[in-house]
Structure formats: C-alpha cells, structure tokens
Amino acid sequence: MWKQRIQVIQGDITRQEVEAIVNAANESLLGGGGVDGAIHRAAGPELLAECRTLGGCPTGEAKITQGYGLLAQWVIHTVGPVWQGGQHHEEALLASCYRNSLALALTHSIRTIAFPAISAGVYGFPLERATPIALKVVQAFLNEQSEIEQVRFVCFSDRVYATYQSVLEAM
Ligand code: AR6
Numbered sequence: 001m002w003k004q005r006i007q008v009i010q011g012d013i014t015r016q017e018v019e020a021i022v023n024a025a026n027e028s029l030l031g032g033g034g035v036d037g038a039i040h041r042a043a044g045p046e047l048l049a050e051c052r053t054l055g056g057c058p059t060g061e062a063k064i065t066q067g068y069g070l071l072a073q074w075v076i077h078t079v080g081p082v083w084q085g086g087q088h089h090e091e092a093l094l095a096s097c098y099r100n101s102l103a104l105a106l107t108h109s110i111r112t113i114a115f116p117a118i119s120a121g122v123y124g125f126p127l128e129r130a131t132p133i134a135l136k137v138v139q140a141f142l143n144e145q146s147e148i149e150q151v152r153f154v155c156f157s158d159r160v161y162a163t164y165q166s167v168l169e170a171m
Pocket of ligand 1: 011012013014024025026031032033034035036037038080116117118119120121122123124125154155156157160
C-alpha cells in the first residue's frame with residue numbers, strides 16, 4: 001500500500017537519516033537561502049564545489065550530488081517553478097520536480113528519500129495547491145514501482161505540517 005511508504009514529519013531536512021534528501025534549489029545550483037542554504041551549510045563547501053561542475057539545472061528537472069557532511073549519502077537538487085499566478089505551467093513544472101527527483105533516485109538505487117515543500121517558500125507557490133501535487137505524484141510513482149521504500153515529507157513549519165497531514169488523510 002503506497003500510504004504506508006509515505007511519512008509526514010515536522011523537522012529539519014538536513015538532519016534526516018535517509019539515503020537522499022531533495023534540495024529546493026535555483027537554476028544556478030550555486031546555493032541560496034531557505035532550505036538550499038541550510039543544506040549547503042550542513043553539507044559543507046564540497047557540495048558547492050560539486051555543484052559548480054553541473055552547469056546549473058532547468059526548472060522542473062533534477063540533478064544529483066553526494067551528501068558530504070550530511071547524514072544522507074546523496075542530495076537530489078531540483079528547481080521548482082516561481083509562482084507567477086498559475087498560468088505559466090507552474091503546476092506541471094512542480095509535478096515534474098517530484099517525478100524527476102524520484103526517477104533519479106531509482107537510477108541510483110536509492111530506497112529512502114526526503115522532500116521539502118518545493119517552491120512553497122521564497123518561490124511563492126500556494127501551499128494549498130502545492131501539497132496535493134506533491135502527494136499525488138509520489139502516490140502514482142510508488143504505485144508504479146516497489147524499489148522506493150520510503151518517501152518522507154519534512155515540514156519545517158506547523159502550517160506546512162498541518163497541510164500535508166490533512167491532504168494525505170483525505171487521499
Ligand atoms: N528543512 C525542511 N524544510 C525547510 C528547511 C529545512 N531546513 N528550511 C526551509 N524549509 P524555500 P523555494 C522549507 O524558500 O520556495 C532558495 O534561495 C520552507 O519553510 O527554501 O523552492 C533557492 O536557492 C518552505 O516550506 O524554497 C531558490 O532561489 C520550503 O522549505 C529559492 O530559495 C521551501 O522554501 C527556492 O524557493
């Protein structure tokens with residue numbers, strides 16, 4: 001059952017003991033604020049050095065690096081869309097972030113992965129719209145394959161945590 005492989009927790013993604021954590025990056029992949037800044041701080045300067053070799057990442061796609069100082073062995077960097085009102089393919093691009101991150105995890109035999117609420121911070125994607133997209137893409141992906149054992153949504157705030165819980169309960 002897909003739901004048993006999904007976990008919603010409140011916490012800091014940099015402290016998760018999973019094989020891969022997902023970073024909500026920007027197209028440069030050279031760091032920033034929010035969860036991106038926290039991940040780079042926790043991983044150390046080697047992460048930025050590897051990111052510099054990647055040549056950036058288009059919105060909706062994902063690239064992988066090692067985790068360096070993190071507990072996680074891998075970091076999957078994905079670039080969420082900036083919310084521009086909803087008429088600029090934002091929903092499809094956000095779905096692609098989750099799908100491409102999971103596909104990259106599969107090709108690296110990663111079985112446990114943690115996601116932040118991609119685009120729901122500085123990029124301004126309304127949480128009420130972002131959360132069902134995240135959960136539905138993961139649901140569909142888990143139903144298609146059995147290699148990924150656990151997907152953890154790490155919610156930084158009370159509001160994000162409550163939203164994920166209620167959307168998941170209703171599914
Ligand atoms: N663990 C888990 N979630 C976190 C953490 C953390 N340590 N820190 C923040 N969040 P944001 P975006 C939550 O703004 O909207 C960066 O500068 C946060 O509360 O980090 O995709 C990049 O370089 C929110 O719920 O990412 C880009 O330029 C969620 O993570 C831009 O921000 C995402 O918020 C990307 O914006």
